[in-house]
Every structure is written in structure tokens, then in C-alpha cells.
Amino acid sequence: EVHLVESGGGLVQPGGSLRLSCAASGFLFSDYWMSWVRQAPGKGLEWVANIKQDGSEINYVDSVKGRFTISRGNTNNLLYLQMNNLRAEDTAVYYCARDSPRYYSSLEYFQYWGQGTLVTVSS
Amino acid sequence: EFVLTQSPGTLSLSPGQRATLSCRASQSVRSNSLAWYQQKPGQAPRLLVYGASTRATGIPDRFSGSGSGTDFTLTISRLEPEDFAVYYCQQYDVSPRTFGQGTNVEIK
Numbered sequence: 092e093v094h095l096v097e098s099g100g101g102l103v104q105p106g107g108s109l110r111l112s113c114a115a116s117g118f119l120f121s122d123y124w125m126s127w128v129r130q131a132p133g134k135g136l137e138w139v140a141n142i143k144q145d146g147s148e149i150n151y152v153d154s155v156k157g158r159f160t161i162s163r164g165n166t167n168n169l170l171y172l173q174m175n176n177l178r179a180e181d182t183a184v185y186y187c188a189r190d191s192p193r194y195y196s197s198l199e200y201f202q203y204w205g206q207g208t209l210v211t212v213s214s
Numbered sequence: 215e216f217v218l219t220q221s222p223g224t225l226s227l228s229p230g231q232r233a234t235l236s237c238r239a240s241q242s243v244r245s246n247s248l249a250w251y252q253q254k255p256g257q258a259p260r261l262l263v264y265g266a267s268t269r270a271t272g273i274p275d276r277f278s279g280s281g282s283g284t285d286f287t288l289t290i291s292r293l294e295p296e297d298f299a300v301y302y303c304q305q306y307d308v309s310p311r312t313f314g315q316g317t318n319v320e321i322k
Contacts, residue, residue, distance in 0.1 A: 136251075136259065136302055136313040152310050186258055198306045200249035202270065204258035 093117040093203045095187045100208030107177050107212070113170040113187030113205055120168040121145075124190035124197045127161060127172050129183035130207075137183075140172065141190050141197050150197065155181075177212045184209050216240060218303050220314035226322040233290040235317045237303035242283050247307035250279055250288045253316075254299045262301075263288065293319070 099111040111127070126141040140151045140161040149161055160173040170187055184207040191199035217240040227233055237248070246266035251259035261270040263279035266286055276291040290297055298321050303314040 135315045136304070138311045138313075150309060198247065198309060198311065200261060200264045200304065200306050201251075201259070202261050202264075204260075206258055 093189065095189065095203060095205035097185065097187050097205045097208040100185065100210045102211045102213065103177055104214050105178060105212055108173070108175045109177065109210060111172040111174070111185055111187075111208055111210070113172075115168045115170065115187075115189075118189070120163075121165040123192050124199070125163060125170045126188045126190045126201065127170075128186045128188050128201065128204075129181075130186070131180075131183045134183075139185070142170070143197070144194060148197075174210070177210075179212050182210060182212045215310070216305055216308045216312050218305055218312055218314035220301075220303060220317045222317060223315075224318045224320060226320050227293055228322045229293050229295055231293050233288075233293055233297070233319055235288040235290075235301055235319070237281075237286040237288070237314050239284045239286070239305060241308075243286070243305050244307045246282055247305060248279075248281070248286050249304045249306065250277075251302045251304065252297075252299050253302065259302065290319075295321075 094116045096114045103109050127139040142149050142161045158176045162171045186207045187205040188201040189203040191197045219238045221236045248266045250263040253259045267279045278289045280287050300316045300318050302316050
């Protein structure tokens with residue numbers, strides 16, 4: 092059974108940093124692109140970033156480019172999101188999601204999601 | 215950016231009734247690369263339909279997806295109490311992948 096468990100969320104001041112982690116199990120982690128998707132309180136879903144199976148390709152939504160860094164560790168089945176220079180508008184629940192199994196395309200629906208971790212940016 | 219517009223924003227229905235949710239795309243969705251998700255309060259989204267009309271594993275057959283091009287529909291044939299939730303459509307034709315703003319199906 093696929094499990095995705097996020098951790099690392101919390102309260103941080105504007106301009107601060109936070110690192111999220113996602114522990115994956117129940118599937119061959121290195122066979123899949125992985126994504127982060129976020130949801131601001133009471134709002135809809137927004138794809139944030141994804142990373143290729145071997146880490147050789149990375150994509151970000153424009154609003155986080157230059158501030159967020161996605162990475163992965165295939166030996167320990169972990170996905171990360173380093174978030175720097177955080178803004179109030181980054182406040183959201185951040186979900187880890189299993190992405191495409193195809194090496195040359197990351198365009199896919201999200202079949203499996205974690206339970207999410209809340210990031211609150213406020214002074 | 216590829217915009218998905220869902221309607222209505224809120225649908226007030228009773229258990230046993232039929233629900234029809236709409237998702238309209240700002241441009242044609244190639245290869246029917248459209249998915250539907252259900253989300254209940256405090257929970258992660260749950261995949262219902264992909265490829266516009268293929269039900270995900272374990273999804274009851276009262277859920278059905280249809281449509282092509284720019285107009286897509288999710289139909290719940292007879293609402294069960296556990297179906298009252300927010301529903302989102304998502305396109306995976308073009309990067310960045312985008313979601314609709316959601317339709318809240320509430321108990322009347």
C-alpha cells in the first residue's frame with residue numbers, strides 16, 4: 092500500500108525558511124516523478140514543484156521560483172522542499188504527491204497524496 | 215496559463231439526487247488529460263476519474279466522468295451521505311498543471 096507522510100511544517104516569520112520532508116513507502120520511489128501541491132486555507136489546489144526520477148529535471152510554479160528548492164533522496168525514499176524567503180501568501184497545507192511514472196513526461200494526474208503539513212507564515 | 219472554470223460554485227442537493235458538475239477549460243484539453251478529485255474537510259484530495267472518463271481504482275460506479283475538448287462533466291448518479299464534499303477538476307495536458315476552483319456539493 093502506498094504511503095506518503097509529510098513533516099516539517101510549522102509557524103515561521105516572513106522572510107524565514109522551512110524544510111518539508113515526505114517519506115514514501117509501498118512503491119518503488121525511484122520509478123516516479125514526485126510533486127508538491129499546496130492549498131491555502133479555504134482555497135483551491137495549486138501545483139508547486141516536481142522532480143524527475145533521477146533528479147535531473149525540476150519544475151516550479153512561477154510564484155516560488157528562486158525561493159523554493161525541491162530535492163529527493165532515492166536511497167531513503169525521501170522528498171524534500173526547501174522553502175526560503177517565505178511570504179504570507181505561502182501559507183498553506185503542503186501535500187506530497189506521487190507523480191508520473193514516465194521518464195520523459197511529468198504530465199500526469201495525482202493518484203496518491205500524503206495527508207499534508209501546514210505551513211503558516213506570519214509575524 | 216491554462217484556466218479551468220468549475221460551475222456551479224455550490225450545489226445544494228439531497229441524498230439520492232443526481233449531481234452534475236461542470237469543468238470548462240480555457241483551451242482544448244488534448245488526449246482528454248483531465249482528472250477529477252474529491253476532497254473532504256481536513257483530508258487530502260482523492261482521485262476519482264482520470265482520462266476524463268476512467269474511474270480510479272475502488273471508485274463506485276455512481277461516479278462518472280464525460281466530455282472532451284473544453285467541456286467536461288462529473289456526474290454522481292445518486293448522492294450518498296459520504297459524497298458531500300468539494301470536487302476539483304485538473305488538467306494534465308500542459309505544464310504547469312492546473313486545477314479548477316472547486317464545486318462544493320452540500321446537503322440541502
